[in-house]
Ligand SMILES: Nc1ncnc2c1ncn2[C@@H]1O[C@H](COP(=O)(O)OP(=O)(O)O)[C@@H](O)[C@H]1O
């Protein structure tokens with residue numbers, strides 16, 4: 001089988017691009033993994049002195065209230081550590097569903113893709 | 127007359143967060159196979175994720191039954207989330223946006239209801255909860271009251 005089974009979902013890649021952390025969420029994310037990710041990102045912001053976080057969710061086909069809350073909490077925690085978070089690449093079907101679910105993530109800065117998210121962080125940083 | 131058209135009902139256990147991922151995957155595959163469009167698939171999978179998590183977190187675990195439907199005019203999908211946990215004492219309150227007893231966002235029940243066409247909750251304190259959601263394949267987006 002080419003597709004990984006949900007029970008063995010891949011680790012979440014977290015890359016440092018200068019002082020920006022790029023986190024690429026893909027496929028199935030277990031609740032426990034999402035919470036672990038939240039801790040990892042927070043840790044790396046503080047130890048590696050990151051000033052921005054880009055969370056790429058272009059590979060995510062569903063955001064429910066649990067994942068939505070984790071994303072919002074990552075952004076609030078980053079803010080307390082003086083880093084800004086941009087959520088990049090949300091799929092249209094996910095956006096439509098989130099609004100109907102009642103979760104509009106008001107505190108989250110968004111961008112259409114990772115490039116624009118990086119631009120946004122660079123602009124606001126200067 | 128309604129043909130129930132129950133080709134193959136699938137029952138999956140809900141006992142861990144890995145099971146939630148399995149439920150989402152099964153609902154996605156089943157919905158795609160029935161001809162649901164991408165947006166409707168996403169709504170169904172999201173509703174399933176919310177309701178399965180409720181079964182796990184609030185109901186103490188249980189199972190989901192996923193049944194393909196055919197009423198002669200369109201195809202649909204029924205999902206029943208079944209637990210024998212503590213039940214819901216005040217259903218009206220539980221269905222309110224933002225109401226939670228467990229530190230969640232309180233959008234699972236009310237939000238899932240908005241994402242499907244038919245929604246019902248059968249619950250009794252001390253005896254458990256069954257939440258059933260049905261969606262039908264629509265060609266044009268359905269306009270529903272409250273939207
Ligand atoms: N299967 C269930 N068994 C018992 N209580 C439930 C169940 N599903 C929902 N509830 C109750 O309804 C409330 C609202 O559910 P929901 O809207 O999903 O919000 P949340 O899960 O974020 O608390 C829950 O906090 C819980 O008290």
Ligand SMILES: [Mg+2]
Pocket residue numbers: 176179180230232233234235
């Ligand atoms: Mg819930």
